[in-house]
Amino acid sequence: MTNMDELAIFVKELEEQLVICIRCGLCQSVCPLFEQTGKEADVARGKLALLNGLMTRLFSDPDGVNKRLNKCLLCGSCAANCPSGVNVLEIFFKARTILTGYKGLSPVKKIIFKQALSNPKTFNTLMAWAGKFQKLLVKSNKTIQGTSCARFVSPLLFSRHFIPLANKPFHKSLTALKPGSTVSGIRVALFTGCLIDKILPNIAHASVKVLQHCNVNLIIPETQGCCGIPALASGDRKTFNTLLAHHAKLLQKQKFDYLVTACATCTSTIKKLWPSLYQGNENSLKKYLDNLSKKTMDINQFLVDVMHIGPYKTHEDDNSSETVTYHDPCHLKKSLGICVQPRQVITASGKYLKEMEDADKCCGMGGSFNLSHYDISTKIGKLKQKSIVETNCSTVASGCPACIMQISDMLSKTGSSIQVKHPIELYADSLL
Amino acid sequence: MKPALLKELQYITGKEYLFTDIEDRMTYSYDAAVLDPKIPCAVVMPGTDEELGKIVLLCNENNIPITVRGSGTNLSGGTIPEEKGIVLLTRRLNNIIEINEQDMYAVVQPGVVTAALAKAVEKIGLFYPPDPGSQAVSTLGGNVAENAGGLRGLKYGVTKDYIMGINFFDATGEYIKSGSKTVKCATGYNIAGLMAGSEGTLGIISEITLKLIPCPTCRTSMVAAYNSIEKASETVAAIIAGRIVPATLEILDNFTIRAVEDYSRAGLPVDAAALLLIEVDGHPAVVEEEGARVVTLCETMGASNIKVAANDQERDRIWSARRSALSALAKLKPTLVLEDATVPRSRIPDMVKALQQIAKDFQISIGTFGHAGDGNLHPTILTDKRDKKEWHRVELAIEQIFDKALEMGGTLSGEHGIGIAKVPFLKKETGFSSIEFSKRLRRALDPNGILNPGKITGV
Numbered sequence: 001m002t003n004m005d006e007l008a009i010f011v012k013e014l015e016e017q018l019v020i021c022i023r024c025g026l027c028q029s030v031c032p033l034f035e036q037t038g039k040e041a042d043v044a045r046g047k048l049a050l051l052n053g054l055m056t057r058l059f060s061d062p063d064g065v066n067k068r069l070n071k072c073l074l075c076g077s078c079a080a081n082c083p084s085g086v087n088v089l090e091i092f093f094k095a096r097t098i099l100t101g102y103k104g105l106s107p108v109k110k111i112i113f114k115q116a117l118s119n120p121k122t123f124n125t126l127m128a129w130a131g132k133f134q135k136l137l138v139k140s141n142k143t144i145q146g147t148s149c150a151r152f153v154s155p156l157l158f159s160r161h162f163i164p165l166a167n168k169p170f171h172k173s174l175t176a177l178k179p180g181s182t183v184s185g186i187r188v189a190l191f192t193g194c195l196i197d198k199i200l201p202n203i204a205h206a207s208v209k210v211l212q213h214c215n216v217n218l219i220i221p222e223t224q225g226c227c228g229i230p231a232l233a234s235g236d237r238k239t240f241n242t243l244l245a246h247h248a249k250l251l252q253k254q255k256f257d258y259l260v261t262a263c264a265t266c267t268s269t270i271k272k273l274w275p276s277l278y279q280g281n282e283n284s285l286k287k288y289l290d291n292l293s294k295k296t297m298d299i300n301q302f303l304v305d306v307m308h309i310g311p312y313k314t315h316e317d318d319n320s321s322e323t324v325t326y327h328d329p330c331h332l333k334k335s336l337g338i339c340v341q342p343r344q345v346i347t348a349s350g351k352y353l354k355e356m357e358d359a360d361k362c363c364g365m366g367g368s369f370n371l372s373h374y375d376i377s378t379k380i381g382k383l384k385q386k387s388i389v390e391t392n393c394s395t396v397a398s399g400c401p402a403c404i405m406q407i408s409d410m411l412s413k414t415g416s417s418i419q420v421k422h423p424i425e426l427y428a429d430s431l432l
Numbered sequence: 433m434k435p436a437l438l439k440e441l442q443y444i445t446g447k448e449y450l451f452t453d454i455e456d457r458m459t460y461s462y463d464a465a466v467l468d469p470k471i472p473c474a475v476v477m478p479g480t481d482e483e484l485g486k487i488v489l490l491c492n493e494n495n496i497p498i499t500v501r502g503s504g505t506n507l508s509g510g511t512i513p514e515e516k517g518i519v520l521l522t523r524r525l526n527n528i529i530e531i532n533e534q535d536m537y538a539v540v541q542p543g544v545v546t547a548a549l550a551k552a553v554e555k556i557g558l559f560y561p562p563d564p565g566s567q568a569v570s571t572l573g574g575n576v577a578e579n580a581g582g583l584r585g586l587k588y589g590v591t592k593d594y595i596m597g598i599n600f601f602d603a604t605g606e607y608i609k610s611g612s613k614t615v616k617c618a619t620g621y622n623i624a625g626l627m628a629g630s631e632g633t634l635g636i637i638s639e640i641t642l643k644l645i646p647c648p649t650c651r652t653s654m655v656a657a658y659n660s661i662e663k664a665s666e667t668v669a670a671i672i673a674g675r676i677v678p679a680t681l682e683i684l685d686n687f688t689i690r691a692v693e694d695y696s697r698a699g700l701p702v703d704a705a706a707l708l709l710i711e712v713d714g715h716p717a718v719v720e721e722e723g724a725r726v727v728t729l730c731e732t733m734g735a736s737n738i739k740v741a742a743n744d745q746e747r748d749r750i751w752s753a754r755r756s757a758l759s760a761l762a763k764l765k766p767t768l769v770l771e772d773a774t775v776p777r778s779r780i781p782d783m784v785k786a787l788q789q790i791a792k793d794f795q796i797s798i799g800t801f802g803h804a805g806d807g808n809l810h811p812t813i814l815t816d817k818r819d820k821k822e823w824h825r826v827e828l829a830i831e832q833i834f835d836k837a838l839e840m841g842g843t844l845s846g847e848h849g850i851g852i853a854k855v856p857f858l859k860k861e862t863g864f865s866s867i868e869f870s871k872r873l874r875r876a877l878d879p880n881g882i883l884n885p886g887k888i889t890g891v
Contacts, residue, residue: 020766022762023507027567029545029568029569038477039456041455041456049462050455064454064455083759085763
């Protein structure tokens with residue numbers, strides 16, 4: 001049996017999920033990548049056909065399919081609009097795992113995932129070290145979005161205006177937190193997430209401020225790390241499993257009613273991918289993950305649905321309040337159907353919410369897609385930037401740190417004075 | 433394909449727009465029809481008319497078949513290419529060249545998406561009625577080539593009724609202009625008309641002039657529920673006999689109703705044997721009068737419940753329920769075969785009965801919904817192609833559906849075209865000499881047989 005035969009057998013495990021696609025092609029109308037390129041291999045129908053091709057041993061090597069499969073934002077727009085209900089993202093994650101298992105991870109990813117990401121403590125130390133040296137390599141753009149760019153031509157950074165590593169990551173300030181009173185009796189554990197911890201710690205500080213204001217009993221489990229999505233997206237199921245097991249063990253020690261996160265991607269990973277992609281045989285752990293999924297909540301949803309903060313009001317005739325527009329992160333709206341609550345948090349902060357055109361259209365970040373296809377990512381991001389600017393807002397809010405980074409890059413490059421914030425930051429600011 | 437030819441193609445479109453990797457080519461080997469894929473030897477995406485013309489010329493000189501592809505939503509295999517041929521994508525030819533408000537027409541390139549044109553003209557109070565189910569992605573070039581229909585066929589007609597002119601490259605690469613921007617045009621052959629439904633076999637379209645009409649000012653929608661599908665289909669015949677022409681007159685059978693309700697929770701009565709979804713539009717006074725007459729007719733014909741939409745939200749809910757019918761059915765089984773055999777509208781009750789009998793005889797699941805008002809039902813067969821025995825019964829059932837439709841004076845295809853899927857059945861409807869006439873026409877216009885060979889008339 002040749003290697004391709006073997007691969008075909010692995011891909012055949014996806015057959016029952018693959019046959020659901022009836023090739024109607026409606027995914028073409030919502031795919032942000034296809035909008036730019038018009039290539040069938042870039043849209044879900046084409047990628048599913050390619051996987052079918054692997055299964056029927058059409059190709060002599062898997063490289064071409066692998067390359068095309070990885071050219072995807074994983075935004076889930078196709079899945080959210082699929083008439084037949086094809087579980088596109090789950091298929092893609094599984095297929096990436098199969099192909100990575102077959103091909104092996106790239107050397108760079110191997111070092112990042114296996115030696116750093118899978119061990120939260122090592123990762124923290126490494127990033128602290130990187131934070132000290134970044135000043136030598138990058139310079140501030142002195143823009144309102146707080147971005148930086150490379151001091152010299154860098155193959156990795158291109159012309160990005162990126163938000164640099166924070167001087168002090170959130171987990172370093174943990175000891176300084178005062179324990180909240182427990183008037184409400186609700187126990188909340190906060191899952192910080194890497195981007196918020198290391199790049200946008202203000203979001204975590206705002207979350208803590210708001211949750212303490214709500215009088216919940218707040219716990220922030222130490223040695224928490226990455227939810228595992230970067231590894232999973234690269235097909236590194238092993239690192240994903242290691243991280244999943246680490247967090248399950250960590251969280252099982254704690255007692256809480258809700259696991260709250262301010263990162264759209266972490267929320268959707270914990271809620272959907274942890275239970276559906278857990279590979280072990282431990283029934284008790286499987287049960288625990290299902291239960292954890294039910295207790296996990298986006299912070300906006302928690303504030304509105306559980307804490308019942310301020311009602312949804314539009315201040316159409318109130319010109320005095322600041323105009324804010326909201327960008328729907330794919331991992332909140334398309335994965336979890338959460339779009340009303342973040343808007344309520346914004347209006348509850350006393351802001352005037354003005355909708356942008358196509359608020360739920362992907363910003364083009366797509367995690368590592370932005371690293372590997374910066375040109376297309378930028379083209380998609382520019383559409384978002386245009387929609388934002390057209391609202392004449394002074395702040396754009398979004399419930400996802402990755403979206404915040406992409407939007408900041410786009411706005412900063414045009415010298416825009418629009419700030420980019422998480423709704424929770426706006427709400428925290430509105431509290432005295 | 434010879435490397436020298438690929439080089440020439442690359443010279444025409446640039447490297448970025450010529451795809452030769454097997455992985456890219458295989459993604460253009462299928463469309464939405466349930467047929468075997470065929471992988472073309474190259475795929476090109478020209479950006480200008482000039483490039484388009486050069487490609488046709490090059491292919492003709494070298495006997496390379498061309499299959500034009502918009503969004504690949506074809507339901508009869510019309511965009512499945514030849515293995516020795518190329519696929520020509522219209523994706524980059526997607527400009528709305530002109531929307532003329534005074535003379536009420538639009539000039540578009542073939543790659544413009546149907547819904548994009550509809551949205552653009554609606555902004556200025558004009559209306560482009562053809563609305564095929566795939567309008568969110570389908571292209572106007574594809575709509576013309578297939579003579580696509582939609583929900584509004586009964587009152588507003590289909591794509592061919594909106595074609596004023598078409599410019600195209602013939603098989604030898606000559607640029608042919610046809611039709612006019614005038615309402616009337618008696619100048620020579622109606623070549624533009626011939627292009628409608630030609631499925632890419634007579635020329636490669638580069639520019640289409642489409643008729644626009646004023647947007648109706650008023651409309652009202654209603655849902656009538658029935659406890660027998662016969663009563664529902666008899667109502668359809670009665671509405672037409674009553675000289676009322678609704679904009680839309682759709683039927684859903686119980687199987688489809690339950691699938692839609694499971695999927696969309698639109699509040700449809702799941703115990704109803706059939707539903708009619710009806711919309712009348714036009715001048716407010718006419719809408720009011722006709723709407724009332726339709727309600728009375730439904731009552732007299734035995735509707736158990738009639739609900740008129742009180743506002744736009746309720747109206748939208750009715751039509752989004754109808755639009756989700758195919759999606760809802762698609763979720764039930766891996767393979768979905770969407771048929772479009774069409775009968776004269778007065779024969780709808782007979783056709784509905786025949787379909788129920790066929791489902792029973794061949795022991796297969798058929799969901800029936802569709803454009804009852806224009807006789808174009810969509811019997812939708814749910815199956816799993818991997819189940820060989822059942823698939824065989826499905827094939828027999830499809831043939832039976834065709835036979836029944838033809839017996840009633842109907843046609844094989846209302847709006848999906850013949851493509852590859854229905855080639856073997858064409859003789860049943862048109863007879864031998866019509867096929868020969870079509871073949872002679874093709875041979876004369878396309879001596880090397882490069883324009884989408886194998887479609888409509890077979891080889």
